[in-house]
Amino acid sequence: MDWLTILTTTVHAAIGWETVVYGLAAIGVNIHFGYTGLLNFGQSAFMAVAGYGMAVTVVFLNLPFWIGILVGLAAAAVLALLMGIPTLKLRADYLAIVTIAAAEIIRLIFRSVYFKDIFGGSDGRRGFNGDFYAMNPYPAGHYGIGPFGFDERTMWFLTVGWAVVLLSCVVVYLLMKSPWGRVLKAIREDEDAVRALGKNVFSYKLQSLTLGGIIGCFGGFLYGLYNGAVQPDVFGTEMTFFAYTIVILGGAARVFGPVVGAMIFWVLFVFVGNTLAELVANGYIPFMTTIQVGPIRYALVGLGFILLLVLRPQGIFGDKREIAIDAR
Amino acid sequence: MRDDTMTDSLKAKAQAAFKDLARDPGVPKPDPILVVDNVVRRFGGLTAVDVNHVEIQRGSITALIGPNGAGKTTFFNQLTGFDTADSGTWRFNERAMNGVPAHKVARYGMVRTFQLTKALSRLTVLENMRLGAQKQRGESFWRALVPGFWRGQEEEITERAEELLVRFKLDAKRDDFAGSLSGGQRKLLEMARALMVQPELVMLDEPMAGVNPALTQSLLGHVKDLREQGMTVLFVEHDMDMVRDISDWVIVMAQGAVIAEGPPSTIMSDERVIDAYLGAHHDAPLSEGELEAQLHEAEAELEAEIEEETQK
Numbered sequence: 026m027d028w029l030t031i032l033t034t035t036v037h038a039a040i041g042w043e044t045v046v047y048g049l050a051a052i053g054v055n056i057h058f059g060y061t062g063l064l065n066f067g068q069s070a071f072m073a074v075a076g077y078g079m080a081v082t083v084v085f086l087n088l089p090f091w092i093g094i095l096v097g098l099a100a101a102a103v104l105a106l107l108m109g110i111p112t113l114k115l116r117a118d119y120l121a122i123v124t125i126a127a128a129e130i131i132r133l134i135f136r137s138v139y140f141k142d143i144f145g146g147s148d149g150r151r152g153f154n155g156d157f158y159a160m161n162p163y164p165a166g167h168y169g170i171g172p173f174g175f176d177e178r179t180m181w182f183l184t185v186g187w188a189v190v191l192l193s194c195v196v197v198y199l200l201m202k203s204p205w206g207r208v209l210k211a212i213r214e215d216e217d218a219v220r221a222l223g224k225n226v227f228s229y230k231l232q233s234l235t236l237g238g239i240i241g242c243f244g245g246f247l248y249g250l251y252n253g254a255v256q257p258d259v260f261g262t263e264m265t266f267f268a269y270t271i272v273i274l275g276g277a278a279r280v281f282g283p284v285v286g287a288m289i290f291w292v293l294f295v296f297v298g299n300t301l302a303e304l305v306a307n308g309y310i311p312f313m314t315t316i317q318v319g320p321i322r323y324a325l326v327g328l329g330f331i332l333l334l335v336l337r338p339q340g341i342f343g344d345k346r347e348i349a350i351d352a353r
Numbered sequence: 354m355r356d357d358t359m360t361d362s363l364k365a366k367a368q369a370a371f372k373d374l375a376r377d378p379g380v381p382k383p384d385p386i387l388v389v390d391n392v393v394r395r396f397g398g399l400t401a402v403d404v405n406h407v408e409i410q411r412g413s414i415t416a417l418i419g420p421n422g423a424g425k426t427t428f429f430n431q432l433t434g435f436d437t438a439d440s441g442t443w444r445f446n447e448r449a450m451n452g453v454p455a456h457k458v459a460r461y462g463m464v465r466t467f468q469l470t471k472a473l474s475r476l477t478v479l480e481n482m483r484l485g486a487q488k489q490r491g492e493s494f495w496r497a498l499v500p501g502f503w504r505g506q507e508e509e510i511t512e513r514a515e516e517l518l519v520r521f522k523l524d525a526k527r528d529d530f531a532g533s534l535s536g537g538q539r540k541l542l543e544m545a546r547a548l549m550v551q552p553e554l555v556m557l558d559e560p561m562a563g564v565n566p567a568l569t570q571s572l573l574g575h576v577k578d579l580r581e582q583g584m585t586v587l588f589v590e591h592d593m594d595m596v597r598d599i600s601d602w603v604i605v606m607a608q609g610a611v612i613a614e615g616p617p618s619t620i621m622s623d624e625r626v627i628d629a630y631l632g633a634h635h636d637a638p639l640s641e642g643e644l645e646a647q648l649h650e651a652e653a654e655l656e657a658e659i660e661e662e663t664q665k
Binding site for chain 2: 200208220226
């Protein structure tokens, strides 16, 4: 048993790139679902248009990195308007259906043969992160304590990534303490009551959808920058559902809920996966093969979440009083 | 008791305005705050609302009554922009209001409550109240990010909210979730929250529904209070005792139309109203022969039944 590898990979997962990327996706979902009560099941679409916006601008149009970021941001904002304007006047479940469909449409456009010249088909796009790593101020080397640590590229990525995560948390904190956030939370509870008090519910929902989408789109940028590539199938529904799991795990409508949720999610995921792999490799679980570790890991992590939600339905940061209240 | 005389005079003033009015549906009022013309709402083949003309007197408490399914709540929804009327116009303070979305209706000073109370459960009582305030600087996205822009205003709003909470005896609950309040307390909260908007016309949809009798008196007092503060009240209600107690004028709806108007003391003896509630001819006298025939019929039926039972 290689306990040291299990330990280091687990610790790395707590602050690693997955936590950053999925944490940002979850912060966005938390604004939609946790604060406003919008069931946006298309969060992966925001990340996809951001990642592709950046990649295509740099690789296909040969424009600088920063223009790529701007294009990605604009794409996410346009997507929020496109998805929101026709659906936000309808009830919550319609939004869920439309967003999940929109996300699939966008994924299928990116992987289509027709647009292969632009989006690269199912292989996606690569080779657009050179400018980002050229900005790296860390000299080559290993950063960390003993076996825990990262190389200079990962350090640069994590510095930027966590700065974006913290900035997003500060923005969410400020907004949700303000009267603006109060309107959002009130819409979650009962939008007709909010209308009767003279607030333009539609406009607030659109603002919420856009803000959460933009924060999620930073997750899309960072995914592309770390992996050096964007592929269409990465931005599937699984990504959205992971983000929802993270939000509920951390506690919906809590500022740091998604961040801590993402840490726990990936720690559990990596720890269970690696431990299982080691146990199987060393013959402690004779009835399993190493190929089976992947799916079993999903099942075990799922079981863990079920237990957590049964024992602590409000999530890590949630307030038990809120769960006790019937939502309507 | 200067307050009492003040109250009396306002009440008297409100009632004096109705003194010489005809009892006809759509009778013009001396100083209407709301004038409704030809509002129609159909759901498929069903005409839920078809109101020709109705006026609401400023500074009064007007009750809107009618049997179940008369279209009272639908009519409310039309007026407040929660549902779109198929046709018709209505003017609030001389401003045309048809097609105006619900949030703008509230901003213009026409605020409603709901039959099924809409307390915002997972917000505290105080947050519920603060939400009602209008023109909040901190409700715009960019300014919300800088607390300096809105903190001063927030303090003013909180002060006003706390005064209202004291008046409605909810001040002890200010930091509790609204979802933890009792049904009656939620009604109180909803009314207090509507007052945060500083409306001119308060529209209450069944304010007494689901309120325990102990709270009824205090709720009634609050509704009367609204008139004393210069607001106009229009409310839908089933409880006739309440209607008699607090309203200055009663409008009766049946099958979507306004069928009668009048002061609360006499409206329930109006023939049109009795017909609407109990059906026409409900008290038409039967001739003696008819009565006997009916008795025989019933007797025969009973006998047949008994026979059937014994044969089994």
